[in-house]
Amino acid sequence: MKKIVTTLFLVIVTVASLWAGDVITRNTDQLPAAAKTSISKNFPKAKISYIKIDKSLTGNTYEVILTNGAKVEFNSKGEWKEVDCKKGVVPNAYIPATIRNNLKKEFPGVTVKKIEKKMRRYEVELSNGLDADFDLQGNLLKLDD
Numbered sequence: 092m093k094k095i096v097t098t099l100f101l102v103i104v105t106v107a108s109l110w111a112g113d114v115i116t117r118n119t120d121q122l123p124a125a126a127k128t129s130i131s132k133n134f135p136k137a138k139i140s141y142i143k144i145d146k147s148l149t150g151n152t153y154e155v156i157l158t159n160g161a162k163v164e165f166n167s168k169g170e171w172k173e174v175d176c177k178k179g180v181v182p183n184a185y186i187p188a189t190i191r192n193n194l195k196k197e198f199p200g201v202t203v204k205k206i207e208k209k210m211r212r213y214e215v216e217l218s219n220g221l222d223a224d225f226d227l228q229g230n231l232l233k234l235d236d
Contacts, residue, residue, distance in 0.1 A: 114144040122153055125169025130155060133182040137161060173207040180218075181206050189229025190215065197231070 119127055119139060130139065137157040145152045150167035157163070164173040174185045181203040183191060190213060194201060198217065205216040212232060213225045224233040 114146065116142050116144065118142070122155070123165065123167070123169030126153055126155065126163075126165040126171075127169075129165070129169070129171060129184075130157070130163065133184050134159070134161060134163075171208065173205070175205040177204065180204070186215075187213070187225075187229055190225050193225070193229055193231060194223075 114121075117139065119142070121144060122130075122142060130137075134157055137159040140156045140158050143154040143156070145154070152167065152172070153165040153169075155163045155165070160176070160178040162173070162175045163171060166172055171185060174181050185206055186194075186203055194203070194215075194217070198219065198221075201221075202218040203215055204218055205214075207214045211227065213227075215223045215225065217223060220236060222235045223231060226232055
């Protein structure tokens with residue numbers, strides 16, 4: 092019985108290691124359609140520098156690096172998970188309206204540099220150096236410097 096369990100474990104580990112891994116490409120055909128649309132709509136002037144595809148047993152994730160320095164991460168369905176615009180501003184399409192309105196009211200003139208969608212909240216980095224957490228309804232949960 093031990094031999095069967097050990098053999099089965101080794102087979103699973105081998106298959107998982109062969110399946111998992113990163114692929115670097117410039118081929119936009121490997122992106123989900125929703126991710127391609129999102130990039131072209133929200134970053135019309137930027138070109139794709141490269142795409143990093145992280146293959147795993149739970150599904151692929153896609154990290155798209157643009158020539159303007161922005162990075163957008165998508166899940167296997169092409170839904171954005173994270174948008175990081177170090178040298179620019181996160182496009183409004185990625186920021187829920189309730190969060191935009193809240194920021195406009197509380198921090199006029201401040202822009203969003205990075206937004207990450209978590210399971211139950213959004214993590215936002217602002218141009219004034221503050222980090223803010225919002226719930227899915229756009230209510231401010233936490234503010235850090």
